[in-house]
Amino acid sequence: MNLAVIIVNWNVGDLLAACLRSVEADLAESQLEGQIWVVDNASTDGSVAMLRRDFPQVQLIASEKNLGFAGGNNAALRAIGFVDKPPSPERRGAGREVGLPEAVLLLNPDTEVQPGALLALYDFLKNNPRAGIAGASLVYGDGSFQHSAFAFPGLWQLAFDLLPLPGRLVESSLNGRYPRSAYASGRPFRVDHPLGAAMCVRREAIQQVGLLDERYRMYVEEVDWSKRIVAAGWAVFCVPAAQITHFSGQSTGQVRLSSFINLWASRYQFYRKYYNPLKVRLAGQIVHLGMRHKARLDVEAAQRGELSQSEVARRLSGYEQVINIWQGKIE
Secondary structure (H helix, E strand, O other): OOEEEEEEEOOOHHHHHHHHHHHHHHHHHHOOOEEEEEEEEOOOOOHHHHHHHHOOOOEEEEEOOOOHHHHHHHHHHHHHOOOOOOOOHHHOOOHHHHHOOOEEEEEOOOEEEOOOHHHHHHHHHHHOOOEEEEEEEEEEOOOOEOOOEEOOOOHHHHHHHHOOOOHHHOOOHHHOEOOHHHHHOOOOEEEOEEOOOEEEEEHHHHHHHOOOOOOOOOOOHHHHHHHHHHHOOOEEEEEEEEEEEEOOOOOHHHHHHHHHHHHHHHHHHHHHHHOOHHHHHHHHHHHHHHHHHHHHHHHHHHHOOOOOHHHHHHHHHHHHHHHHHHOOOOO
C-alpha cells in the first residue's frame, strides 16, 4: 500500500463527508494504492451512521470516548500495524511491518483535498529519501492564503500571540512564519513543522520515533512529533504543489474556552519537555503578561456592552487557569 489516510472526526459529519469524497476522488485520479481510516471520537451528530451508510469502504474506528487528536490518530496507526515503542533497527521491516504503507497522511475532517495533492505529497517523500514529513499548502475556505508551516515555537512567538507588538512583524520569521513568496514559488521548502491539518509522514520515520505523544490534551501534538522526527535526523518540508482547502477550527470551535485552555496547557508541556528551565520561566512571564492583557481587554469590552458579565467571568477564570498551569500550580 502506498498511502494510508487517517482522519479523526468529532461532530463535523457534513464536513467529513465532503473531505472523504475529495480524498477518494484524488486517490482514484492519482492511481495510488490507498486506504482511508476514520476514527470517530464519540460524535453525537450521526457521523458514524453516515459513515456506515455512505462510506462502507472506509476503515472505521468508532470510539465510545473522545480520544483526542493524538489518541485518535494513534488508534488508527496501531490498527494499521505501527507500534508504540520504536523497534530496534535490526527488527524494522519484520513481521507486521512488512505490510505497512509507505506513508501516512494525517488529515483533518474540515479539509478538502484538491486534485493532485495526494500524489504530490507521496511523490515528494518517495523522491527525497531523507524527508520524513511533507506538509501541504493550505488555503482557507474562501480561497485566501493560510500559513501551512512554522518554525518551532520560541519566546517571540509567544509574545506575538499574546502582546500588542507591531502588526507588520506578525508574518515575519520572528513569529515563526515562512515568507509567502516561498509558497508562491511552487517549490518545496524546508520547515520545522507543518500544520497538523495535513501532514504526510514517511513509514520509516514513524517506525523510528514511535507514535504521537498522547499526554498532550489537545494541540501541539504535530509539533512534538515533528520535533522528535527532526531530532532523529529526518527533514521536514512544505510542498506547495499539494493544495488542500482548510475550513479551520470547525471541531474545536464547538468548545472555545476549553480549547483555549488546552492549547496553552499543551504549549506549556512542550516548553517543559524541550527547553531549559530559564527559557520556560521567561515564557511563563510572557504568558502571565499576555493573560492579564487579555483580561483587561475583555473587562473594557464588557464596560462598552460588547460582552456579558457572565462571559467575562468565564474568560477571566480561563485566563487564571492558564496562568496557574504555567506557574506549575495545575498539572
